[in-house]
Amino acid sequence: MQKHHISAVIISILMLAACVVAGVTFLEHRKVEPIVRGPGVTEIVKLSKWYPGLEGTAADTDVYIFKGEAPGGSMLVLGGTHPNEPSGFLSAVLLIENATMASGTLYVIPRANNSGFSHNDPQEGAPTGYHFTLSDGSTRFxxxxxxxxxxxxxxxxxxxxxxxxxxxxxxGNETRNLNRGYPGRTDGTLTEKACYGITQMILAEKIGLSVDLHEASPEYPVINAIVAHERAMPVASQVVLGLEFSDITIGLEPSPKNLRGLTHRELGDATDTLAVLMETANPSQGRLRGRTDEALALEGKDLYYIKAQQLGRLYVPFDEKGHSIEERVGRHLSALIEFAFAMSSEYPDQPIEINGIPAYDELQQAGLGAYLRPLQ
Ligand SMILES: [Zn+2]
Incomplete structure (x- = not known):
């Protein structure tokens, strides 16, 4: 064999090897990280149970069901409507791994937009992911x-x-935004089909309260807030007062009637559920942020946001403490407890009682990793 033939063969083999490595890495992104089934989970089903059209698609997602020891009302928690808003997803994970139900039924969908977890937004410089150290020294990613x-x-x-x-x-890109596609339809896009599945589930299970967990950038006016459908206002007002007693300040905004496709509007209009959405402050998705890395997503500290606060540009306080993931998840979880409490006092014959969720202060002290379970 001539010399240049040998180098051609070697280069071809190297190229093939590079393709295999890149291909395997690419396909790995389709495998999502495990969530550990906690003590309160009684059943894990797919969303396609309520809309079989989702079966086998990237939009078919896990639904964790917690049937309480005693009967009662029901509540749905949506995490990961926007996967790049970590506190929504992680609050759902902490529920799955820790919560137990004394009465009523809890439904948790941690990856409401399951497909959105399989890629990153281009040109955002977002980190691939984030890690937590657990009590036993192991890590979860x-x-x-x-x-x-x-x-x-x-x-x-x-x-x-x-x-x-x-x-x-x-x-046009809002076509792929789950929170613009409700109530969804069967002859639409994959995103609209996912919306349809969630709407069908609420209808079939007669879910009393639906809470969609989000985050917003510190310069966005609707932040550290509950957005509530008009029928959900009495319950949401009780939650605001309840949180105030725990020194957590949260705003309450009515769901605008002319802003369509969002959970707090469409789920409330299309079903009997009381629909609310909650926002915490996430500098890693803001436009004014500096270096975007894992630390920013978890610790929420950013010098540019401190400056923006000094210039009066923000809708949340921002100092060197930042807005840690523990603060953001703590706010969501505390509000969910208050929602269960408010639903039980508004509808005493349909109580919802959730136990096992870390209290706000516990989460700040021990860190989020302390409430994740080790992978076996
Ligand atoms: Zn969002």
Whole structure:
């Protein structure tokens, strides 16, 4: 064999090896990190149970059901509607791994937009994911994810997104935003089908309260707030007061009637559920942020946001303490406890009692990793 033939063979083998490594790494992104089944979980089913059209698609996602010891009301918690808002997803994970139900039924969907967890937003410089150290010294990793459905699963975007039920128009990339697709439809996009599945589940299970967990950038006006459908206002007002007694300040905003496709509007209109959405402060998704890395996502400290606060540009306080993941998850979990309490006092014949969730102060002191379970 001539010399250049040998080098051609060697280069081909190296290229093939690079393709295999890149291919395996790429496909690995489709495997999501495990969530450990906690003591209160009585059943894990797929969303396709309520809409079989989702079966085998990237939008079919796990639903964790907690049937209480005593009967009562029911509550749905959506995490990961926007996967790049870590406190929503992680609050759902802490529920799954720790919560038990004394009465009523809890439904938790940690990855409401399952497809969105399989990629990152381009040009955002977001970290691949984040790690936690557990009490036994082991670590757990979770990916960062994107705001929207992966274009691999739904492509191409139209120039203009038209919300099917209302005709409302938005920019084309909102076609892949789960929180613009409700109540969903069967002959629409994958994102709309996921919305449809969640709506069907609420209808079939007659879920009394639905809480969608989010985060917002510190310069966004709706932050550290509950957005409530008009029928959910009495319960949400009780929650605001309850949190105030625990020194957690939270705003209450009415769900705008002309902003369509969002959980707090469409789930409240299309079903009997009381629909609310909650926001915490996440500098790692803001426009004013500096270096974007794992530390920013978890510790929430950023010099540029301190400066922005001094210039009066923010809607939340921001100092060198930042907004840690423990603060953000602690706010969501404390509010969920208050929601269960408020539902039980508003509808005494349908109590919802959740136990086992770390209290706000415990979470700040021990750190989030202390409430994750080791992988076997
Ligand atoms: Zn969001």
């Amino acid at each position: 979770f990916r960062y994810g994107s705001r929207a459905t992966n274009p691999i699963h739904q492509w191409p975007d139209p120039d203009v997104y038209v919300h099917a039920a209302s005709g409302q128009t938005l920019s």
